[in-house]
Amino acid sequence: MTIRAADLLVQCLVAHGIDHVYCVPGESYLSVLDSLVDEQSIQVITCRHEGGAGFMALGDMRLRTTPAVLMVSRGPGCMNAAIAIHSAQQDAAPLVVFIGQAERENLRRDAFQGMNYERVFVDVAKWVVEVNDPNQLADTVCMAFKIAQAGTPGPVVISLPEDMLEEHCNSAAFYPRQVVKSTLTLADTEAILQSLSTAKHPLIIAGGLLKSQDGKAALLQFAEQFSLPVATTVRHADLFPNGHPLFAGHLTVGLPADLATIYEKIDLIIAVGTRLGDVTTQSFAFPAAPKAAQKLIHIWPDAEVVGRYRQTDIGIAADPTSVLRSLCQNAAPTTAWNEWTAQLHTTVSELRHWQTRPDAEDGVIFGNIVAQADQMLPEDAILCLDAGNFGGWVQRLFRFSPTRKLIGPSSGAMGYGVPAAVACALLEPEKKVVCFVGDGGFLMTGSELATAQQFGAAPIIIISDNSAYGTIRMHQELHFPKRKSATTLLNPDFVAMATAYGANAFLVEQSDQFASALEQALHSNQLCVIVVRTSLEHISVNATISQLRHVDSE
16 A cells, blocks of 8 residues: 555654644645545644744743754745744754755755755754655654654754655655653762762752653652752743742843852752753853863753863763652762852842832833732743743742743744744644744744734734833944944834734833733733833843943943
């Protein structure tokens, strides 16, 4: 019995548990779209831009911590999607990307929209492969899902010549691969326990590979059993309850000085589920590279990553969740760090304290908005965060937890927030999904509101509108004060724009107008957009423009 390659591909997706495919349709993979018509278990989400489709897939992956699928057409389609592929690499996110390709006979003839994807994506994808023989398609897809999840997770790109998809295969057999997870050795266990027994100021740095429900539970159990403080890596503040006495902060850009001062006392770092990249480590300063000032235990499932950029005292290439579970089978050390953990948590709690400030002459201070949202949103809300200075307020003031989830790009990619919120609202329609996004990020992918409306997603989008690319303006004022260039935005009427997309739209020009707008949005169960006219002077959680100019003048 033979089967069309396109139909076999769809069967492989079903076998791997894929129930959503995010795409912009293209003629180069029409056969796959045709096959998806008859597959009721997969919902095809038609997006307005390939970048938006890719960010939706990444939002899906982050929420469910399982591989997601993106389908795009050749040439312009795949290049629009490149931002998501790069973000998947930066976030260690298993993303499987299918790209339609020109006919095989035209591959080396500069065909219309033809590209060599192996050359294009070699630096960002774990594997790039072109399937020219339909009999190899199933095996290739199964390998792709395996590779995307094994070791350091990441994106895999599969090129599909359109004529190949129409051919029939001799066999319909496919065999999904098991992802083997390595575990802790007895010697490693003894070494970690010995390190803990002599530490005076230990700290866990927990990263994105613990994002699953099981990973979060293992982290909580380990921290409580051993009485260890936990700091979370950038964009992963939801790994640990922020109100827990052992919570020790969120390692984002611009670590507050009060917290950085206390961190100087740390003599043991257990980095688990994180690659310890430059943002989390404050430009490779904590822990420092190539040699940390503290004793360093690094737990990551890829031996090529552990110890690559800095010397590691104990390097463990194993599944982070399994390691924590194994350690919890041992008795906790007799050492208690009550005073140390209390000092850390008190500092973190004080940093989160916010006293409502009067609105500035040029708009609302965004901290007022975030503080109100923190109090009003339910404890199982899903918060999607775009990139930009406004996010500093969210990461400083918002209380996250394993149930109050944070979905955001470690890559710092603008435009992530709205598409990710649409995907999360589709997957978890019973929960409140809220997106914080700047005006610049919204104008990149805000058209995905049309996708939300078409498929019945109802996130709440909160736009910080200060008519500027705020992060870049901040750096300009610090390095070239009073010489702004290319950072001013002439924005459209966002309320009218949101209304045109069919959303309920609200304009907030004063802080005391926000609670009413959010309350209405929470009770509407419809797509909503809240536009907040935000102060540009109060450009970040740490400084105003005037303060930045003063720092430079000194």
